[in-house]
Amino acid sequence: MNYSFEYIDIILLAMIAGFIFLRLRGILGKRTGFEGKTPAQFKEVLKNIKVEQPLKSNDIFDTAAQEEFLKGAKIAYETIITDFSDNDNKITTCRPLLNGQIYSQFNEALKQRSSRGHFAEITFIGINSAEIKEHKKIGNILNVTVDFIAEVITCIRDKEKKIVSGDPEKIKKIYDTWVFSRDTTSANPNWQLVNTLT
Numbered sequence: 001m002n003y004s005f006e007y008i009d010i011i012l013l014a015m016i017a018g019f020i021f022l023r024l025r026g027i028l029g030k031r032t033g034f035e036g037k038t039p040a041q042f043k044e045v046l047k048n049i050k051v052e053q054p055l056k057s058n059d060i061f062d063t064a065a066q067e068e069f070l071k072g073a074k075i076a077y078e079t080i081i082t083d084f085s086d087n088d089n090k091i092t093t094c095r096p097l098l099n100g101q102i103y104s105q106f107n108e109a110l111k112q113r114s115s116r117g118h119f120a121e122i123t124f125i126g127i128n129s130a131e132i133k134e135h136k137k138i139g140n141i142l143n144v145t146v147d148f149i150a151e152v153i154t155c156i157r158d159k160e161k162k163i164v165s166g167d168p169e170k171i172k173k174i175y176d177t178w179v180f181s182r183d184t185t186s187a188n189p190n191w192q193l194v195n196t197l198t
Helices: 001-029 042-047 061-084 100-115
Strands: 121-136 139-156 163-166 172-183 191-195
Touching: 061 100, 061 121, 061 139, 061 172, 100 121, 100 191
Parallel strands: none
Antiparallel strands: 121 139, 139 163, 139 172, 172 191
């Protein structure tokens, strides 16, 4: 008799377990795979997830970037003009702002001036305007052409300090078009002067 009661208990427990399983399945449902609907509680979370989009070529030099560039270009322009006016035989201060070709050209001009026994007197007054004429991206290289209008007082004197050219009493307006360049994939944010068109 005891054995028969044990069997009945087992059967009852199995029936209860089966009933509970069926009830849970009815409440929770049966998941067979992706059903294409996002649960409501996750919709707000998904809204806040930002997917990184690759930069388009025209996004890399937008209005804000151009304004920031022009600030640096003005400083670079004054630094280069001032360094070129120093009566040294080679460029020193602005070396990092010049590519190899421009650096060599400027140094050659300084050597020729020195060999003639001439020296420069240049006072930089200021930049009237600096405007981006164009910008082009070739591969990873971004080139930006800038039109500068600036004012200086300049003259060149010989060994006897006689004026060869210019006027030490007169402000002169100068017009320059320079091309700056940088590798957009480089960690170095600095631009270099790569060409002078005037």
